[in-house]
Structure formats: C-alpha cells, structure tokens
Amino acid sequence: MFRFNTYLTKMIVFTIGVSTLPIIMLGLFFYMKTSETIQDKVNAGNVLILEQTRLRVEQILTVLDLQIERLSDSSYVTEALDTGIVPSQFILVQNLLSSMSRVQTFDVGVQDIHLINLKQGWILNSGGLNPVAALESTLSRYLHINRDKFWIAENGSLLRPGNTENNTTIKLIKKIPAFSEDPDGLFIAEIPGKQLRSYLSAHNTLGEVMILDESYRILASQNDNKLLDPQMLDTLIAKLHQSNEASGLYETNYGKKQVGVAFQRSSFNGWIYISVIPIELIRLESRKTGWIILATCVIMLLLAVVISLAGSQRMYAPVQRLYQSLFTNQDKERKRIDEFHMINEGFIRMRNVQVQMADQIKNHMRQLEEYYVLKLVRGDIKPSEMNEKLGQLDANSKKWKRMGVLTIKIDTLKGTRYSESDSELLLFAISNMVGELIPAHNRLMPIVVQSSQVTLIFDDPKSTEEFRTYMYAMAKKVQDEVGNYLSLRISIGISRSYAGLHDANRAYKEAMDALKYRVLFGQQTILHIDDVQPAQNVTTEYPKELERQIFDAIKMAEREKIQCLLDSFFEEISGQYHNYNDYQIAVTRFFVNLIRLLQESGVSHLELLGGDPPLMEQLHALSSVEDARNWFKSQIIEPVVSVYEDQRRTKYQTISQEVVHMIHDRYDTDISLEACSNMLNYHPSYISKVLRQELGISFSDYLMQYRLNKAKEMLEDTEMKISEIAEKLRYNNSQNFIRSFRKLAGMTPGTYRAEFIERQYRARKF
Known part of the structure; x- marks a missing residue:
C-alpha cells in the first residue's frame, strides 16, 4: 500500500519541482516574449500608420501652399495690389477669380480663397469685391503674427464666422510681399475642418x-x-x-x-x-497565444507529475526496507518523521552523549584538581600522599625544582563599573586569565580561596633569584592584563621559593602576609614577602601628641585643623610601622581612643556610628593608608565633631544669654568683662570669643550700645539733667557722656531731647 510519509513527500515534491519548474519557466518565457513581440509589432504598425497619415496630410497641404505661393507671385495679384481694382478693370478681376478658382480643387477641398488689399481696404473672393472694415480686428491679429505664412484654426470662415467647434476652419495665411514688415495684402485659403478629417x-x-495644432487644439480626429x-x-x-x-x-x-x-x-x-x-x-492577441501556451504547459505538467510519483515510489522502496529493518513500530509511527532524519538523530544523540561524558570527565578532573590544590595550600595533604596526588595533578611534576605561590586581591571596586556583588565573579574571571597567561606546565590549577586568587607556580631555574624574577614577571603580566581587560586595580603577593610541595601551605601564608602590606605601600602593587617583612624589629613610638591635638581640634570643631593633623598622624604611623601587625595595632588604638572620646561626650557610639558590617570589620578590610585616613574622617571623626559642635553651640548660647542678662540688670553699675567671667567661672578671653561668635559684637561695645539706648529713654521719658543721666550711666563726667552719645547717635543729648519734644508737639498739633 502506498504510504505518504515525510521523506517520500520530499522526494515527490523535489522531483515534481525539478521536472515542472523548467516547463513553467519556459511557458512564462515564451508568453512574455510573444506578448512583447506582439506589442512591439503593434506599436511599430501604429507609428507607421501615423507616419503615413502625416505624410498624406502634409502632401495635400504642401500642394495648396505651392499654389498659393505661385498665385501670390502672379502679375494679376501684383497689379491688383499696386493699382487697385476699379470698375473698368473687370478683365483683371475675372483673371484673378479664375486663378483663385483653379486653386479650389476637389482633392484639396479648399472652401474659399480671399485676396485682401490692406492699403485700399478691400477683399476679393468668390463672393465678389467687398470692404474689409468689419475684419480689421481679425486682420490686425494676423499681421501681428511674426511669420510670412502660417496655418491657423478658427471657428467659421472669414466672412461667415461661427460659434461652435464643429464649424472649425483651417486657414493658410500668406503675407504679400513676403518678409515685409508692412505687407500690402494677404492671401487666405480656407479648408473646412471636415475636409481635414477626410485626409x-x-x-x-x-x-x-x-x-x-500648435496650441494643442484638436483639428481633426x-x-x-x-x-x-x-x-x-x-x-x-x-x-x-x-x-x-x-x-x-x-x-x-x-x-x-x-x-x-x-x-x-x-x-x-x-x-x-x-x-x-x-x-x-494590443494584449488581446497576446492572450490568445497565452491560452495556447498554458494548455501545452498543463499537459506537460500532468505528465511530469505522473512520472515523478512513479519514480519517487520506486526510489523510496530500498530506503523503506532499510528503515523497517532498523526501527521498531513505535519509532516508525512517531510523528511520521522521515527515515533519514531519524537515523541522523540517532547519530547525533550518540555524539552528544559522548561529548557530555567527555565534558563531565573534564569537569570532574578540574574539580578534582581544584580540590587537591585547595587541600595542598591549606596543608591538609599528608606527605605520604603528595607524590600520588601530584602525579594525578600533572604528568610533568617530576621536572619541577622550585615552587612559589602568587596570591591576588582586588584593591577596590569603587570608581569602577562593578558592584560589590560582582567580586566573586571577578575573582573567577581573574583566575581564568591567570590560567591563560601562565603556561600550564609551569603551574597548578588556579583557585579562589577566601576572596583571594591563589596560583602555585613551578619552574626549573638556575638560581633562586632567577625564579624570583620569573614569578615577578608573571605577576606583572597578570596585573597589566587585568587592568587592560577588566579595568581593575589588583595587588599581588609573592612567597619565597621552596623545593617541594610540602611547603605549599607555608608559601601560601607568606603570599597572603605580603598582601597585607598593601595598606602601607598603596594599591596596585606587587609585594614579595622578603621586601615587606624587615629582617629585624624596629622600635616605634605611637604619636600621642598628634592624637591629643586631633582630639582637641575635634572638641573645638576645627575641621581644617583636623584634616591637617589627621594627614600628619597617618604619615607618622605609615612611616614608622613597617610591620603590618604593628600598623594594625596603631590604627586600632586610634580607633578605640576615638570611641572613648565619643563616649565622654555623653553619646553612645552604637547610637551614632552603628552600621553593618561592624566598624572594626570595616577598619580591617581597608586596603591602603589613604582609605584608612578617609574612613576615619568620614565614618568616625565627622560624626564626633558634629556632636561636639552641637554641644558647643548650645553652651555658647547659654553663656551669651547670661552675659546679656547681667548687662541689662547692672548697666548702671561698674560692670566689666572680668566681673562677668568671674561670676560665670570662665576666662575673660573665652567669654569675649563666645560673644563675638554668638552676638557678633564685643562686650564693651554691647554695654555702650545698651547704655545709649537707656540714655535715649531717659531723655524722652524723664526731665533728668544731662549730668544726672551721665552719672547714672557711670560716666566720669558729663563731657565724656556727651562725646560718647554724639559718636553713637550723631548728635548731642540736648539736641536729641529738643528734636524729640518738637516731634511730640507736631504730632499733637496735627
């Protein structure tokens, strides 16, 4: 039984397409070429008919033009235009009319011929001799046409004008003599528009x-x-x-x-x-040809389809038998997929399984190698297991003579396009770059351990110094490539070189210890453990005096001074403490003393500085002296300064209010700045500084201003004498009071009282 499945369908469609497509293309080609040929022939015939029509019409009109030309050159016309026509010249008139009638032949179809004498104002035609007074506008229009002779189409005859388009008359107008700016006469030959159509x-x-015509007016159709x-x-x-x-x-x-x-x-x-x-x-004939071509193509297509079906079934039979012998009935019925596709799927599945198994083995080997390297740097592999594990890690392990460790840390992600959540991903990216930059036969698998990238490097150098140079070159190469491709600043720690893997844990610790010194040496550095750890201990002294000055500046809220002292403090400890542990102890001591200072102000550090992670963890995570200085300034010192500044401001306001109250109560006594400071238990200079900061004026100026205001009140409200007022305000004599009053008020006390009384009088009057 014939079975119509996918592969067989493709064969049938392909064979039918291969056999029928040329037939269709050939039919379309013949149809298009035939249609194009027919259209070209019709167009050519159309142009030929148009050419013949034009020549026939122009031949007839040319004959008329020549006859009018000869007639205008005849002696009769010349005599008639020169001497005119009088009754005695009837023979001349007959000769003219006879010559004009010979032009009116049947084949040309001339309706009438007019001879016009422009000088004497008459017109001669088949209707006789008549004046031209009624034709002056028409003749003037003809004369303004700048041509010797021309054809024109108008409605009606010259002497019988019409108003419909069906009464069109074709006129040949000839000026006599030719090429004259002021012709003596005109010859006008008229042909009916119907006659032109007969041409x-x-x-x-x-x-x-x-x-x-030239004006695109239809003369004949x-x-x-x-x-x-x-x-x-x-x-x-x-x-x-x-x-x-x-x-x-x-x-x-x-x-x-x-x-x-x-x-x-x-x-x-x-x-x-x-x-x-x-x-x-034009296309009517093309359609007839097209139907014939279409019928022929249909017959050929049917034959091609029958042959394609039979041939495809015959070609499919071996494939069908092979398919039935390879697959079960369940597979054969599955979605009617064609047989070759299913065979291809089988091979693809087998290949995918092989690739997956190879990838899994590769991943397992990578994970196993990472696991062994991790245990190696942690010191978890026993010496007895080392040779066995080392052989599994690398077949070239026996060639290694010296071993060292590189550790990498990201300095900071601030100012980059990354966030803190990207740090782990970036470490793995750096680990991959290390694997590509350092040859595989000179290293073990690069791994990530506790936010650091760790690589064990091996070589067979001639000397320890040569191996150290090689490790530094590899570290510099990695640092440059990470900076170029990831735009990251990293620091790299290098351990000492060792002879075997049993010292891998010690080398790892040395490399990590070297990295700790980036706090002192700055970011984006390469640090060898021998370069950062001093050979002997150096006695250092904690900068207590700078710390005390910083605390005093904090209490006084002197921010600019704090910045300078803080810079000096960190320059001092970074210059003295070459050991990382000593440096950490110094900055931790400074941190604890700042917290104690904050507690002395009466504010809990947890209330003011509480955060996540804790402050101590933030401090130990800093990677450079500059970061530590900025962190202390922004996270600790600024909040503490704000607390002392608020307390100081409140205290200043209280002191200034007390002093003002004393002046208001005791202005008429021998009050002084020293007396106020004694009563408030503050130094006079401190009181003066507070008043200038809070009131913007000194003690003596404020006291003088207040006494002046009281003097004005006494001058306005009492009848006390000037001397009595001066005495009450504690002036030595009245002259001193008058000078002081004039200096502050711009006039003497007497003048002030007089002006006040005058103002009062005017106010009551009005």
Whole structure:
C-alpha cells in the first residue's frame, strides 16, 4: 500500500519541482516574449500608420501652399495690389477669380480663397469685391503674427464666422510681399475642418488618430473622439506639453485604462499627429497565444507529475526496507518523521552523549584538581600522599625544582563599573586569565580561596633569584592584563621559593602576609614577602601628641585643623610601622581612643556610628593608608565633631544669654568683662570669643550700645539733667557722656531731647 510519509513527500515534491519548474519557466518565457513581440509589432504598425497619415496630410497641404505661393507671385495679384481694382478693370478681376478658382480643387477641398488689399481696404473672393472694415480686428491679429505664412484654426470662415467647434476652419495665411514688415495684402485659403478629417485613413481600426495644432487644439480626429473622454485628452495633452521631442512612443494610465500613445510633430506647420491605442487591444492577441501556451504547459505538467510519483515510489522502496529493518513500530509511527532524519538523530544523540561524558570527565578532573590544590595550600595533604596526588595533578611534576605561590586581591571596586556583588565573579574571571597567561606546565590549577586568587607556580631555574624574577614577571603580566581587560586595580603577593610541595601551605601564608602590606605601600602593587617583612624589629613610638591635638581640634570643631593633623598622624604611623601587625595595632588604638572620646561626650557610639558590617570589620578590610585616613574622617571623626559642635553651640548660647542678662540688670553699675567671667567661672578671653561668635559684637561695645539706648529713654521719658543721666550711666563726667552719645547717635543729648519734644508737639498739633 502506498504510504505518504515525510521523506517520500520530499522526494515527490523535489522531483515534481525539478521536472515542472523548467516547463513553467519556459511557458512564462515564451508568453512574455510573444506578448512583447506582439506589442512591439503593434506599436511599430501604429507609428507607421501615423507616419503615413502625416505624410498624406502634409502632401495635400504642401500642394495648396505651392499654389498659393505661385498665385501670390502672379502679375494679376501684383497689379491688383499696386493699382487697385476699379470698375473698368473687370478683365483683371475675372483673371484673378479664375486663378483663385483653379486653386479650389476637389482633392484639396479648399472652401474659399480671399485676396485682401490692406492699403485700399478691400477683399476679393468668390463672393465678389467687398470692404474689409468689419475684419480689421481679425486682420490686425494676423499681421501681428511674426511669420510670412502660417496655418491657423478658427471657428467659421472669414466672412461667415461661427460659434461652435464643429464649424472649425483651417486657414493658410500668406503675407504679400513676403518678409515685409508692412505687407500690402494677404492671401487666405480656407479648408473646412471636415475636409481635414477626410485626409485621415479610414482603415485604421486599432486605435484613434488625431491632429492637433500648435496650441494643442484638436483639428481633426479619425472617429470624432469617441474612444477617448475629455479628461483623458487633457492628460495626453499635458504630457505633450512636457515633452519637447519631435516624435515619441509611451504608455500612460488614466484611471483603470492603459493606453499606448505615439506622436509626431510636423516641421511643416507645427501640427502634432497623435495615435492612441488601448493596451487592452494590443494584449488581446497576446492572450490568445497565452491560452495556447498554458494548455501545452498543463499537459506537460500532468505528465511530469505522473512520472515523478512513479519514480519517487520506486526510489523510496530500498530506503523503506532499510528503515523497517532498523526501527521498531513505535519509532516508525512517531510523528511520521522521515527515515533519514531519524537515523541522523540517532547519530547525533550518540555524539552528544559522548561529548557530555567527555565534558563531565573534564569537569570532574578540574574539580578534582581544584580540590587537591585547595587541600595542598591549606596543608591538609599528608606527605605520604603528595607524590600520588601530584602525579594525578600533572604528568610533568617530576621536572619541577622550585615552587612559589602568587596570591591576588582586588584593591577596590569603587570608581569602577562593578558592584560589590560582582567580586566573586571577578575573582573567577581573574583566575581564568591567570590560567591563560601562565603556561600550564609551569603551574597548578588556579583557585579562589577566601576572596583571594591563589596560583602555585613551578619552574626549573638556575638560581633562586632567577625564579624570583620569573614569578615577578608573571605577576606583572597578570596585573597589566587585568587592568587592560577588566579595568581593575589588583595587588599581588609573592612567597619565597621552596623545593617541594610540602611547603605549599607555608608559601601560601607568606603570599597572603605580603598582601597585607598593601595598606602601607598603596594599591596596585606587587609585594614579595622578603621586601615587606624587615629582617629585624624596629622600635616605634605611637604619636600621642598628634592624637591629643586631633582630639582637641575635634572638641573645638576645627575641621581644617583636623584634616591637617589627621594627614600628619597617618604619615607618622605609615612611616614608622613597617610591620603590618604593628600598623594594625596603631590604627586600632586610634580607633578605640576615638570611641572613648565619643563616649565622654555623653553619646553612645552604637547610637551614632552603628552600621553593618561592624566598624572594626570595616577598619580591617581597608586596603591602603589613604582609605584608612578617609574612613576615619568620614565614618568616625565627622560624626564626633558634629556632636561636639552641637554641644558647643548650645553652651555658647547659654553663656551669651547670661552675659546679656547681667548687662541689662547692672548697666548702671561698674560692670566689666572680668566681673562677668568671674561670676560665670570662665576666662575673660573665652567669654569675649563666645560673644563675638554668638552676638557678633564685643562686650564693651554691647554695654555702650545698651547704655545709649537707656540714655535715649531717659531723655524722652524723664526731665533728668544731662549730668544726672551721665552719672547714672557711670560716666566720669558729663563731657565724656556727651562725646560718647554724639559718636553713637550723631548728635548731642540736648539736641536729641529738643528734636524729640518738637516731634511730640507736631504730632499733637496735627
């Protein structure tokens, strides 16, 4: 039984496509070429008909033009224009009329010929001799046309004007003499518009032929414009306006209609000959040919389909038997997938399983190596197990002569594009970069241990110094690459070199100890343990005096002084303490003393400085002296200064209020700054400083100002004498009081009292 599955369907579709596509393409090609040929032939025939029509019309008009030319050169016309026509010259008139009648032949179709004498104002035609007074405007328009002779189309005859387009008359106007700016006469030959239509071919059934004058006015058409409506005619005329070519052939659309247009411009009289053919008529013959081609292609397609089906089934039979022998019925029914696809899937599954197993083994080996390295640096591997584990880690382990450890820490993530949550990921990225930068045969697996990256490096150097140089070069290479690619600042600690892996734990501790000294040496450094640990202990002294000055400045809230003293303090301890432990003890002592100072102010440090993580952990996590100095200033000193500043401000306000109260109560006594300071138990200079800071004025100036105000009150409210007021305010004599009053008030006490009384009088009067 025929079974229509996916692979067989593909074979059938492919064979049918291969066999039928050429047939379809060939049919389309023949149809397009045939249609194009037919259209080209029709267009060529259309142009030929238009050419023949133009030549036939121009031949007839040329004959008329030559006859008028000969007639204008005859002696009869010359005599009539020069001497005029009088009743005695009837023979001349007969000769003129006879010559003019011979021009009016049947084949040309001339309706009438007019001879006009512009000087004497008469017109001679078949109707006789008449005056031209009624034609002056028309003749003036003809004379203004700057040509010797020309063709023009107008409604009606010269002597019988009309008002409809059906009464169109074609006129040939000849000026006599030629090329004269002031001609003596005119010859006008008139042809009816109907006669011009008879010149067109009546056997052209394919389209419409029209004649237009220079003003794009229709002079004649083959079928009275029944084929084209006025709007389409306007469209065609607009296209002719845009073209300056003598002839052409183009296609255009008007609504749903598509037409082919051929045109020619006559060099004889400037007329335009147009032939318009609907494209539908051109394509009619193409459709007939297309149906024949389509029928042929359908028959060939059916034959190709039958052959494709039979051939595909025959070609599929071996594949079907192979498939049935390889897969179970359940597999064969699964989603009707084609057989080759299922076979390919089987191979892909096998390959994926192999790749997964290889990746798992590789990952397990990596994890095992990381585990062994971690145990090695921690010192958890026994000496008896070392050779066995070392052989599992690297086959080249027996070639190693010297061993050392590099440890890497990230200095800071501030000012970078990373956050603290990215630190672990960055350490693993650094570990991968170390694995790429240091050759695999010179290292063990790089690992991450407690926020540090650790690498065991091996080599076979000629000397210990050479191995130290090699380790420094590797560290510098890693530091530069991390800075370039990750934009991170890292510090690297280097241990001493050892002869075997049993010293790996000691080397790891030395490298970590070396990293601790980045606090003293700054960030982005490479530190070898021999360079940072001094050979002998150095006696150091804690800078107690600087600490005391810092605490005094904190109590006085002198921020600028605090900054300078803090810089000096850290320069002192970083210059003295070359041992990291001594440095940590010094900064911890400074931290504890600051907390004690805060507690002395009466504020709990947990209330003011509480945070997560604890302050001590934050302090020990700092990686440089600069970071420690900035941390102390922002996290500890600034809050403590704010507390003392608030307390000091409150205290200042209380002292200033007490002094002001004393002045107000005892202004009429011998009160002084020393007396107030004794009563308040403060030094006079301290009282003076508080008053200047709180009131912005000295003690003596405030006392003098207050006594002046009291003097003004006494001058206004009492009748006390000047001397009595001076005595009450504790002046030695009245002259001193007057000078002091004038200095502060700008006038003497007497003048002040007089002006006050005058103001009172004026106020009562008004």
